[in-house]
Amino acid sequence: MTRSAFLTLTALLWLLPQLSLAADLPEPIVEVEFEKTQTIPGQFLPLRITILVPTWMPQPAVFPSLDAPNVRVRLPERATSPTSRRIDGEDWSGVSRRYMITPLVPGRFSLPGGTVDITYADPDNTSVPLTTSLDLGAIEIEGIVPEGAEQLTPFIAAKTLTLTQEISGETTDLKPGDSIRRTVTVALTGASPMMLPQLTEVPQIEGFAAYAETPVLEEKDDRGLLSGSRKEVVTLMVQGNGQGDLPALELSWYDITSGTIETASLDAVPVTATGAPAVARESLTRFDARIALAITTGLIALLALAYLCWPHLALMRRERRARYQKSKAFARRRLLAAIARQDYPATVRALKLWAERPPHLRQEDQVRIREALRLLGANRYGARPRKTGQEDWRILADSVRRSVPDDRQDAGKHRLPLLNP
Template identity: 35%
Template sequence: MRRLLTLLLLLPCAALSQGTATIQPQITVEAPTEDVIVGQSAMVRIKVLVPTFMPSPPVFPSLEQENLLVRLPERASGPVSESVSGETWSGVQRSYRVYPLVAGQIDLGIADMTVTFADPETNTPTQVSAQLSPITINAVVPEGAASLNPLIIATGFELDQEIEGATEMQAGDAITRRLTARITGTSPILVPELIPENQDTLLRSYPKEPRLTETEDRGTLSGQRTDEVVYLAQGGGQTQLPPVSIQWYNLTTNAVETVEVPGVDLALTAPKTDPLTTDKLIEYAFWAGLAAFVTWAFMRWGTPRFRQWKDARRQAFQASPEYALTQLRHALQAHDLSGTYSALEIWKLRCSDPQGYKALEEQLERIGAARYSSETIQVTSDWSAAISTLNGLKGAHQDRTQPLPPLNP
């Protein structure tokens, strides 16, 4: 059974002319009232009639939405004419084939369309924007197919397998698995992924994008899906490309059937290693002996020389004015008056031209006077002043015992 929804558009419209057109286009929508099986087609028709003629074709809605395939059949639009109130009205009818992809009520929404027709009095083109009433379709799953996941309902389903490459493989060899599903009675987009994801560490998989083709014959969709994966051997051992089994519901027999392809056993050989020959053993022994000799020679002669060089570097630094300046700073920070005087004298001896030490000596004299005075005097600030004076010391930091040679002897 089908219902006929007739919409008489009496709302104001936007007209291209200033005429007072009181006659509006008549739009009817025809949609199925019976249940539609998921993946099967249902016909929806929209018919537009006007009392005159249409200078330009009407703009029909697309009806496309999620979980719904919409196809326009061959000669989807055509002229029509009917008698309305004793007069002949002419117009256009658009047919849609819709295929619900999930079960449940599918609401096609409130669609808009635009109609342009000649005003009956002036023949001036008048444009009307009309809103269709909601269109709903109820999609169902046959009782026997309710447990299928994924849901495949068709009149025919086949699964073929192709293998390219040898099943006895060396590490680095490749083999290609190609599965093709051919389906009749519905769209191939309902066919799920055919090749399961690889979980084997002996193989590295490189899947390609699936290829889908679709055909239509008098409203009946058919097509195929091809999945292809290239496997690269990673090591040695026995493994298998797993079998594939898919259940589907046959609308012809009203029963669940199964298509399957067998698994593919693979024998993988680990990477070959070169045999250990006598020449290789001699070569390895030579390099091992050479490495041992170099290590022994370094320990025998290199280590003492390195220690001598390190000791010489340390002694040279300890004899430098920089080291003496460091010792002087440590003595000041420790408030060691005797150590400070000793370090200051050493620094003066090691600098070719010491400068600024007079101020430091004055600070030290005040500290000594305060320390040995019978009066209790706070000398902490004097030590801080001495450290500040030390920071301003300048001198030529070169050893007086090792002067630079003259440029022109």
């Protein structure tokens, strides 16, 4: 046997056990416990997903949401907990999560199972983390209406259900400005208040204005037993003569304890009010219409006037702006802006323009400004130029701001000379 053949055989004999060990490495386990897949709409089905690994998980497992249309997926209190199991003589660890799956309406539904993403320690080298995704597969559930309850619309199933109302204030012989507040409350146990429909409508009663508030839902979970309430409020404001009824209410539901159809109801509430007669209200309405018409006509007239005058106003504005741009005030503003930027060439140009425009400055102001600009030019372009500082520019700006026009001087006598530092 040659030396190369011997080495090849030795390598193969060493690799075969390693490949066998790699093939025998334990894989993580995912278990889906879903014993019951059918229930009454509004009632929950327990689902448990358990993940086990041969070592441990240094990071939390990432579970899917399982959301689907017309299905409520809820995590109860302490839904996720650690777990362990002995498999083939070895201790495995993991995590378990409990879901509550509720079909909201009758029908068959498929939940997208998705995957659980986990990270666990390598059994051969626990300092090295391994990652994998475990497929859950599809999860099927069905909401079934009990026999005899097919006519319930909407279908509501609960252990108990009560319907109550509270009326605040008097309901008869009311005056304009009075109000009535009707609070209707539906309370139930054994189901979520999310299953309850809207009960009250905004009533149309002559002499009253009605306003509905946003319903308020409250849900409680007592170790898996759901309960809660739905509260609806309607307020009536008296505006004048009128009478009518706050309508009667009725809600049928399925009692999951007795298996029977029950009905909760509230009687109608009569309301009456006295106030301005109908003729007076009609006159008031006509008066309001006349005011609205007058306001609208006035606004249209103002808009038409503004449209006709706009070209003339725009021309006046342009002329005024042109006059301002030719003024000494405009030139002074440009000069101070150039000084603020510390732009020496722009400062010289702006100063020339400002000096040429009347009224001209007093002699002492001209000398002071000329001297300040000369120092700036000497520091910038002189035989020994140096960087001009903030103080040099500040002195020039102060000299310009303190300058005063001298109306006694001849218009062309004491202008600042053209500068060429």
